[in-house]
Amino acid sequence: MPELPEVEVVRQGLAEHVTGRTIKKVEVLHPRAVRRNVGSLADELSGERIRCVSRRGKYLWLPFVGDQLALVAHLGMSGQLLVQPAQAPDEKHLRVRISFADSGPQLRFVDQRTFGGMMTAELVPDTAGGKVPEIISHIARDPLDPAFDKLAFTTRLRAKNTEIKRALLDQSLVSGIGNIYADEALWRAKIHGRRLTGGLSAGKIRGLLDDAVAVMTSALGQGGTSFDALYVNVNGQSGYFDRSLNAYGQEGEPCGHCGALIRRERFMNRSSFFCPRCQRRGSSPRPQDKVFRTRP
Numbered sequence: 001m002p003e004l005p006e007v008e009v010v011r012q013g014l015a016e017h018v019t020g021r022t023i024k025k026v027e028v029l030h031p032r033a034v035r036r037n038v039g040s041l042a043d044e045l046s047g048e049r050i051r052c053v054s055r056r057g058k059y060l061w062l063p064f065v066g067d068q069l070a071l072v073a074h075l076g077m078s079g080q081l082l083v084q085p086a087q088a089p090d091e092k093h094l095r096v097r098i099s100f101a102d103s104g105p106q107l108r109f110v111d112q113r114t115f116g117g118m119m120t121a122e123l124v125p126d127t128a129g130g131k132v133p134e135i136i137s138h139i140a141r142d143p144l145d146p147a148f149d150k151l152a153f154t155t156r157l158r159a160k161n162t163e164i165k166r167a168l169l170d171q172s173l174v175s176g177i178g179n180i181y182a183d184e185a186l187w188r189a190k191i192h193g194r195r196l197t198g199g200l201s202a203g204k205i206r207g208l209l210d211d212a213v214a215v216m217t218s219a220l221g222q223g224g225t226s227f228d229a230l231y232v233n234v235n236g237q238s239g240y241f242d243r244s245l246n247a248y249g250q251e252g253e254p255c256g257h258c259g260a261l262i263r264r265e266r267f268m269n270r271s272s273f274f275c276p277r278c279q280r281r282g283s284s285p286r287p288q289d290k291v292f293r294t295r296p
Contacts, residue, residue, distance in 0.1 A: 018053065020051075030111075034118060035118070035119040041096075041120060044069065051063045051064060054132075060073045069122060077116070081234055083105045143177070153209070163194045163195065164200065180248045183272055187274065192274060258278055
């Protein structure tokens with residue numbers, strides 16, 4: 001699933017191509033791509049002018065002039081928002097097509113697995129003085145957000161006393177950090193993902209947040225991480241941060257800190273990658289926490 005850097009790359013591309021344009025027509029080509037009544041999407045969007053493109057965590061929204069309504073999108077596992085010439089052939093998994101009054105390039109939502117989706121939503125006041133779609137107002141800010149409160153996050157995280165990686169993936173605490181960047185930030189901070197947050201000092205948590213910001217900023221500069229053709233920017237181009245990964249997907253490779261071989265273990269129905277020497281857990285794994293054998 002695309003994480004914060006990948007979604008931010010898409011946001012920047014959309015902002016360049018759709019800001020200030022007026023929607024003429026919306027065609028829904030697959031009902032699962034719309035999270036509300038299919039017919040209402042076309043009716044509600046026709047004639048609306050896009051004011052800007054915003055993001056919180058992994059959600060994107062296009063607020064319309066008047067700040068009452070927005071088009072919200074989530075890419076899911078395989079969603080793509082592409083800017084294409086009107087004459088370009090339809091993509092195989094094209095789900096929604098948005099045409100504009102200026103007859104310029106279209107905005108297309110393509111989704112192979114149809115786990116992503118689009119919907120309209122009312123905008124409600126935000127704590128920082130702006131507005132946010134009501135349906136995502138419960139989602140926490142991400143570490144790249146200028147209004148992110150590092151102190152409040154640190155206090156809440158230590159009070160939960162849960163495993164630190166689990167906390168990083170909790171979108172009600174901090175949004176946008178997924179499996180890839182959690183592993184990379186924890187590797188940089190030399191913290192095992194199963195360490196309990198209550199046992200980490202405030203300084204250690206602030207350092208981890210700085211590492212998360214650093215790794216995601218670096219990924220953003222390289223267009224995000226693309227492991228297959230399903231994640232692309234609005235022009236259909238892939239990111240290349242996968243070449244710079246130090247922990248995620250690096251099982252059996254030498255740690256860039258100490259040279260020990262990176263290991264993989266199961267975590268929340270997915271995989272975690274870590275250095276057994278730099279990221280010591282402090283106690284033996286529980287029986288259910290099977291550690292995979294590394295390559296020789």
